[in-house]
Amino acid sequence: MAVESAPELATAAHRIRPLAPSVRKSPHPLNAAFVRTWRNPLGFLGLVILGLLVFVALAAPLISPYDPIVQHQGKELLGPSAGFWLGTDELGRDLLSRVMYGARPSLIVALMVVALGGGLGILAGLAAGYFGGWVNALIMRLFDALFAFPPILLGFVIIAALGPGTTQVAYAIALAVVPTLGRVARSLVLKERYRDYVLAARCTGAGSVRVMFLHVLPNAVSPMIVNLALIMGFSVLAEASLAFLGLGTQPPLPSWGAMLNESRAYLRNDPWMAICPGVVLALLLLGLNYLADALREAFDPRRVNAGF
Amino acid sequence: MGRYVLRRLLQSIPVIFFSTFLVFLVIHLIPGDAAAVLAGPNATSEALAAIRQDMGLDQPLLVQYFVWVGHLLQGDLGRSTLSGQPIVKLLQARAPATIELTLAAMLLSMLIAVPLGILSATHVRGRLEWLISTIQSLWLAIPNFWAGILAIIIFSLILRWLPPGGRVADGTDLGGSIKSLILPATTLSLYLAAGLSRFIKFNLLEVFFDDFVRTARAKGLSNTAVMYRHALRNAMLPVITILGVQFASLLGGTVIIESVFSWPGVGGLMLDGISNRDYAVVQGGLLLLVLLFIIINLLVDLTYALVDPRIRIGDA
Numbered sequence: 001m002a003v004e005s006a007p008e009l010a011t012a013a014h015r016i017r018p019l020a021p022s023v024r025k026s027p028h029p030l031n032a033a034f035v036r037t038w039r040n041p042l043g044f045l046g047l048v049i050l051g052l053l054v055f056v057a058l059a060a061p062l063i064s065p066y067d068p069i070v071q072h073q074g075k076e077l078l079g080p081s082a083g084f085w086l087g088t089d090e091l092g093r094d095l096l097s098r099v100m101y102g103a104r105p106s107l108i109v110a111l112m113v114v115a116l117g118g119g120l121g122i123l124a125g126l127a128a129g130y131f132g133g134w135v136n137a138l139i140m141r142l143f144d145a146l147f148a149f150p151p152i153l154l155g156f157v158i159i160a161a162l163g164p165g166t167t168q169v170a171y172a173i174a175l176a177v178v179p180t181l182g183r184v185a186r187s188l189v190l191k192e193r194y195r196d197y198v199l200a201a202r203c204t205g206a207g208s209v210r211v212m213f214l215h216v217l218p219n220a221v222s223p224m225i226v227n228l229a230l231i232m233g234f235s236v237l238a239e240a241s242l243a244f245l246g247l248g249t250q251p252p253l254p255s256w257g258a259m260l261n262e263s264r265a266y267l268r269n270d271p272w273m274a275i276c277p278g279v280v281l282a283l284l285l286l287g288l289n290y291l292a293d294a295l296r297e298a299f300d301p302r303r304v305n306a307g308f
Numbered sequence: 309m310g311r312y313v314l315r316r317l318l319q320s321i322p323v324i325f326f327s328t329f330l331v332f333l334v335i336h337l338i339p340g341d342a343a344a345v346l347a348g349p350n351a352t353s354e355a356l357a358a359i360r361q362d363m364g365l366d367q368p369l370l371v372q373y374f375v376w377v378g379h380l381l382q383g384d385l386g387r388s389t390l391s392g393q394p395i396v397k398l399l400q401a402r403a404p405a406t407i408e409l410t411l412a413a414m415l416l417s418m419l420i421a422v423p424l425g426i427l428s429a430t431h432v433r434g435r436l437e438w439l440i441s442t443i444q445s446l447w448l449a450i451p452n453f454w455a456g457i458l459a460i461i462i463f464s465l466i467l468r469w470l471p472p473g474g475r476v477a478d479g480t481d482l483g484g485s486i487k488s489l490i491l492p493a494t495t496l497s498l499y500l501a502a503g504l505s506r507f508i509k510f511n512l513l514e515v516f517f518d519d520f521v522r523t524a525r526a527k528g529l530s531n532t533a534v535m536y537r538h539a540l541r542n543a544m545l546p547v548i549t550i551l552g553v554q555f556a557s558l559l560g561g562t563v564i565i566e567s568v569f570s571w572p573g574v575g576g577l578m579l580d581g582i583s584n585r586d587y588a589v590v591q592g593g594l595l596l597l598v599l600l601f602i603i604i605n606l607l608v609d610l611t612y613a614l615v616d617p618r619i620r621i622g623d624a
Binding site: 141142144145147148149150151152153156157159160161237240241244245246247257260263264267268271274278281282283285286289290293 | 322323325326327329330331334445446448449450451453454457458460461465472556557558559560561563564567568578579581582583587590594597598601602
């Protein structure tokens with residue numbers, strides 16, 4: 001039977017093929033969108049902020065003036081000075097060095113969440129959208145249940161079980177973003193699933209996995225990129241919040257959220273301890289928000305132009 | 309309408325099942341074993357087994373879950389391993405503070421967001437819209453706990469207008485109660501308000517180009533009448549749904565803001581529970597907040613059905 005329908009398939013494939021070269025002549029839509037992001041002033045600003053903080057996090061051992069956990073005795077709670085540009089904390093540790101090293105947990109957690117939560121969410125969403133039926137029902141109900149947990153509380157659950165720490169925080173936030181990304185992925189798959197190119201791929205004998213990953217997924221990439229950028233901002237905020245509650249990166253290692261928590265006992269006389277980590281944290285969040293906005297405009301120009 | 313309510317109620321059953329099961333699992337995720345903690349380090353294996361049997365820990369997980377739900381329905385959430393007090397009592401003492409703060413923040417965020425949303429929609433592409441949206445995007449980048457710390461520095465320590473933390477709730481000092489609520493509720497509401505006003509603006513702009521608005525304009529209604537009687541009503545419908553969804557992040561935010569302002573709510577109870585390894589307390593707090601979230605969302609969906617004229621007309 002398969003043999004009988006083969007000539008028809010061949011002609012179908014033949015009809016599709018001549019289109020391909022003409023499509024390739026224009027720049028790849030993904031690249032074009034990235035160029036648009038880069039040229040967007042706020043998007044550019046976002047990229048610069050992100051790039052700068054990534055550089056600081058990576059180069060911290062080379063550029064930080066002191067070791068972030070070394071306590072300079074007799075130099076506790078100093079204001080900004082030539083020796084300590086941002087002053088020192090209650091244990092005499094250099095605040096500038098701690099702010100520099102503090103970028104690490106934020107960025108590591110954001111990356112881990114995008115990889116873990118994004119990967120898991122996209123897989124689950126793909127499966128739910130592609131297979132439908134009971135797979136879909138089960139996955140969607142699980143998403144609903146996860147949605148019922150405010151992300152911070154999901155963090156409580158995971159940290160109650162695994163104990164506090166940077167990695168545990170990343171697991172918790174990753175779990176919290178799975179339903180969000182999963183639902184987006186599912187809706188994209190549902191949109192693509194009955195398109196002609198999917199039908200064509202199936203007709204050529206491609207299996208479910210092949211169709212899902214080689215055909216459907218690439219077409220769902222651009223909306224996902226915008227969502228992943230939003231997720232990064234969310235992760236940075238959630239990491240800082242959990243660290244602020246004492247559940248994230250453990251002392252003596254610095255993280256911005258934990259530094260803000262430590263500053264609370266000294267607000268009356270040493271408010272700058274609460275200023276520096278907050279400023280860089282807000283800067284990173286601002287950069288990620290701008291980047292996400294620019295990506296959204298670049299990938300979906302219709303949304304921005306519609307109705308204005 | 310009746311059928312919709314029934315369907316929505318049935319839909320929430322699996323969500324309640326899965327999420328309460330997850331809450332139930334908290335106790336079982338603990339490294340180590342609740343019986344071992346209770347029995348102490350020198351317990352014999354017989355004593356341990358007896359405690360396990362006593363606590364029902366030797367039963368299959370699903371059986372334990374239903375036993376737990378049974379207790380729960382009788383208002384029994386177990387006792388704190390640390391203080392021995394019933395969890396329900398602890399929650400009763402803390403829940404009013406959390407609910408008060410959350411509701412105050414929600415109300416306040418609507419009071420801020422609706423006028424801002426209308427202003428930026430009516431001044432779209434103007435200087436005012438630019439100003440509002442710039443402040444919004446800056447504000448969305450400020451973590452609420454940092455905003456809280458800055459608010460304490462400015463309004464409590466420098467200006468000395470408001471108390472830096474704590475909750476006054478003895479019922480006699482209303483002024484003091486409101487004063488103690490202002491900083492935490494405002495801090496909590498602003499983040500939500502920034503997102504909400506943006507959402508309201510986009511909805512209004514979408515509605516502005518709908519046929520019914522054009523009709524209303526064409527029949528000579530004033531701008532205000534078109535705005536409030538036609539556009540705003542329709543633009544607010546999705547806002548109700550968003551409020552329900554945002555309630556989850558608001559609850560999460562409440563937990564953090566409670567910590568910033570030493571607000572004696574459920575969040576602090578749970579944080580203490582985590583640091584003391586008193587997991588029954590964590591479980592109780594989680595259960596309360598998650599059920600609160602599910603109920604609010606159920607109510608939101610039902611109100612939506614009630615408010616949306618398309619459903620009303622469809623029913624009549």
